[in-house]
Amino acid sequence: MLEILTTDFMQRALIAALLVGLVAPMVGIFLVQRRLSLIGDGMGHVALAGVAIGLVTGLEPVLTALAGAVLAAVAIELLRARGRTNADVALGVIFYGGIAAGVVIISKAPEGTPANLVSYLFGSILTTRTSDVWVFLVLALVIMGTLWVLWPRLFAVANDEEYARAVGLPVLPLNIVLAVLTATTVVVAMRVVGLLLISALMIVPNAAGQLLARSFTSGLRWAVAIGLVSAVGGVFVSYPLDTPSGGTIVVLAVLIYIVTAVSMAVVGRLRQRRHEVAESHEHEHGPECGHEAIPHGDHVDYLHDGHRHAAHQGHYDEHGADEYGALSRDDGPTGQDEEVST
Amino acid sequence: MSAAPRSASRADPSPVPVIELRGAAFGYGEHAVVTDVTLPVHRGEIVAVLGPNGSGKSTLMKGILGLNEHLAGTVRLFGEPADELRDRARVGYVPQRHTLSSSIRSTAEEIVATGRLPRLGWLGRPKATDRQVVARALELVGLSDRAATEVATLSGGQQRRVLIARALAGQPDVLVMDEPTAGVDVASQHVLADVLARLVARGVTMLIVTHELGALERLLTRIVVVDGGRVTFDGPPRRFAARRRARDHAHDTHRHDSELAAGDTAAVVPHGPADRSGQAHA
Numbered sequence: 001m002l003e004i005l006t007t008d009f010m011q012r013a014l015i016a017a018l019l020v021g022l023v024a025p026m027v028g029i030f031l032v033q034r035r036l037s038l039i040g041d042g043m044g045h046v047a048l049a050g051v052a053i054g055l056v057t058g059l060e061p062v063l064t065a066l067a068g069a070v071l072a073a074v075a076i077e078l079l080r081a082r083g084r085t086n087a088d089v090a091l092g093v094i095f096y097g098g099i100a101a102g103v104v105i106i107s108k109a110p111e112g113t114p115a116n117l118v119s120y121l122f123g124s125i126l127t128t129r130t131s132d133v134w135v136f137l138v139l140a141l142v143i144m145g146t147l148w149v150l151w152p153r154l155f156a157v158a159n160d161e162e163y164a165r166a167v168g169l170p171v172l173p174l175n176i177v178l179a180v181l182t183a184t185t186v187v188v189a190m191r192v193v194g195l196l197l198i199s200a201l202m203i204v205p206n207a208a209g210q211l212l213a214r215s216f217t218s219g220l221r222w223a224v225a226i227g228l229v230s231a232v233g234g235v236f237v238s239y240p241l242d243t244p245s246g247g248t249i250v251v252l253a254v255l256i257y258i259v260t261a262v263s264m265a266v267v268g269r270l271r272q273r274r275h276e277v278a279e280s281h282e283h284e285h286g287p288e289c290g291h292e293a294i295p296h297g298d299h300v301d302y303l304h305d306g307h308r309h310a311a312h313q314g315h316y317d318e319h320g321a322d323e324y325g326a327l328s329r330d331d332g333p334t335g336q337d338e339e340v341s342t
Numbered sequence: 343m344s345a346a347p348r349s350a351s352r353a354d355p356s357p358v359p360v361i362e363l364r365g366a367a368f369g370y371g372e373h374a375v376v377t378d379v380t381l382p383v384h385r386g387e388i389v390a391v392l393g394p395n396g397s398g399k400s401t402l403m404k405g406i407l408g409l410n411e412h413l414a415g416t417v418r419l420f421g422e423p424a425d426e427l428r429d430r431a432r433v434g435y436v437p438q439r440h441t442l443s444s445s446i447r448s449t450a451e452e453i454v455a456t457g458r459l460p461r462l463g464w465l466g467r468p469k470a471t472d473r474q475v476v477a478r479a480l481e482l483v484g485l486s487d488r489a490a491t492e493v494a495t496l497s498g499g500q501q502r503r504v505l506i507a508r509a510l511a512g513q514p515d516v517l518v519m520d521e522p523t524a525g526v527d528v529a530s531q532h533v534l535a536d537v538l539a540r541l542v543a544r545g546v547t548m549l550i551v552t553h554e555l556g557a558l559e560r561l562l563t564r565i566v567v568v569d570g571g572r573v574t575f576d577g578p579p580r581r582f583a584a585r586r587r588a589r590d591h592a593h594d595t596h597r598h599d600s601e602l603a604a605g606d607t608a609a610v611v612p613h614g615p616a617d618r619s620g621q622a623h624a
């Protein structure tokens with residue numbers, strides 16, 4: 001089983017999968033936040049036109065795809081910034097124009113390339129060359145570096161664009177940066193999952209991550225973990241199963257999502273039964289309310305008539321009198337964050 | 343911010359107004375909602391903006407912040423044309439309706455931290471002091487114990503307080519607040535008024551849209567009434583109170599702070615944008 005790791009193409013495929021699994025959810029979380037989940041899909045369409053131009057002209061398809069997708073990304077953000085009601089339609093024109101041009105141009109390519117079309121649409125790790133892997137590595141590092149520097153600002157803009165504009169954050173440049181990062185991710189993922197399934201790897205790990213997380217940062221960590229497991233795992237099992245890597249990766253991600261959703265529902269049901277709500281609570285505890293505040297794990301309990309009360313969603317939970325008992329069944333505001341998976 | 347010690351209730355007579363509107367009109371698309379607003383606000387002034395629903399208060403606030411169409415006149419902030427102002431971090435904003443994305447979970451602390459970003463330049467990363475400012479902002483609005491709570495699970499009033507904390511985290515010189523106390527309980531309103539009083543003492547200028555003066559009343563130095571897209575009253579609270587008393591006398595069964603708007607002559611008139619009956623500037 002492990003001998004497949006020693007084959008060159010498998011090593012290349014696993015490295016490419018690792019990069020995609022890492023980068024796609026990181027970029028995707030901001031797209032989900034901006035409710036632009038499907039924009040990666042559109043950029044995949046345009047990247048196909050880039051690939052076709054590369055195949056016909058003999059230029060490197062990865063680079064022409066990158067150029068096409070980045071151009072489309074900038075155009076899309078500028079159109080959206082103009083705020084015209086038909087921006088939506090304009091996006092449709094760009095996306096379908098891209099894929100149609102790709103199909104037409106590719107038909108004029110030298111002999112033997114039509115098979116290539118399918119490999120770009122659905123991914124083909126077998127044809128990934130070492131030079132491709134290097135390009136992907138550089139692009140992935142650029143994406144991660146940019147995100148590391150800019151993520152608080154991307155979060156602010158995606159979270160509340162009007163506020164960001166009011167206080168002078170560079171909203172349009174940040175949106176363009178995100179669009180370009182999306183385009184770059186599309187190109188990195190093109191060989192592994194294919195242009196038609198790229199969006200899935202940006203969205204599905206985040207959908208699953210949101211079921212587990214209570215904060216943006218933990219959501220991001222979960223999404224990256226799930227993205228990595230699906231991408232690397234998908235490539236790994238696609239070999240013995242003899243299935244296409246792209247589809248396998250996405251099926252795996254969707255399975256993880258379903259399993260997570262079902263187990264969270266069960267866990268939620270159990271917690272609901274176990275947790276004690278402090279009845280009739282008019283008073284709102286706060287730093288200056290006069291009740292003694294007792295730090296408890298990641299939250300604060302207030303000592304209220306001999307009971308420890310902790311804020312939880314719209315009510316207060318009883319966190320009991322004895323500290324250890326309380327800790328073991330803690331379901332405070334963020335208590336569910338990371339532990340649930342264990 | 344050079345905060346020379348000064349009286350909390352007196353406006354700074356420095357020549358350059360913090361906010362200066364001249365014949366300004368704002369709206370959405372081509373359609374002007376507020377017109378002909380001339381409003382100089384000086385450093386340290388605490389201005390309440392009153393007016394009935396739909397009169398254009400929020401439109402005026404957004405216009406000052408450059409969030410809608412600026413259709414006529416001039417807007418200057420800190421003496422510079424508003425659209426050329428470099429240091430926008432000096433402006434704090436509490437929107438009326440929160441426009442926070444709900445598709446990705448985030449905590450109160452993460453939201454408040456975004457209020458600090460304008461102070462960090464284009465590429466700066468939050469340092470320990472910035473995190474302290476954020477923690478302090480949460481503490482000021484009484485939400486330190488909810489810092490790690492997901493915002494979507496907070497109550498409406500608590501979410502308002504998160505937005506106020508977000509504005510405070512930017513340590514602004516001028517605070518534009520659109521109904522900051524709507525849905526906030528009385529106790530928290532008083533805590534908030536104390537917080538704002540401390541900022542007032544530091545020379546922060548405030549523009550506060552509200553329907554209920556409530557706990558904020560003691561801070562005010564000036565009242566502006568907007569009705570039908572125009573400013574129909576602009577003066578000190580004392581004069582406003584005098585006019586309100588005169589008005590209450592006319593129909594004392596029912597009274598609302600903002601109803602002075604239409605002017606003393608028109609007791610029962612529609613207050614729509616088309617109604618131009620009560621425009622007399624006081």
Ligand SMILES: Nc1ncnc2c1ncn2[C@@H]1O[C@H](COP(=O)(O)OP(=O)(O)OP(=O)(O)O)[C@@H](O)[C@H]1O
Nearest residue numbers: 370375393394395396397398399400401402438615
């Ligand atoms: N985004 C928008 N696009 C078009 N028209 C708008 C928009 N927002 C507000 N308006 C219109 O502008 C007018 C004034 O609205 P605005 O929100 O400024 O009122 P307001 O005084 O803040 O009212 P309220 O007390 O209810 O907050 C209304 O007639 C409204 O229909």
Ligand SMILES: [Mg+2]
Nearest residue numbers: 399400438520
């Ligand atoms: Mg309003």
Ligand SMILES: [Zn+2]
Nearest residue numbers: 285286289291
């Ligand atoms: Zn208490």
Ligand SMILES: [Zn+2]
Nearest residue numbers: 296301310319
């Ligand atoms: Zn507790």
Ligand SMILES: [Zn+2]
Nearest residue numbers: 281304309316
């Ligand atoms: Zn209690």
Ligand SMILES: [Zn+2]
Nearest residue numbers: 275312316317
């Ligand atoms: Zn509970």
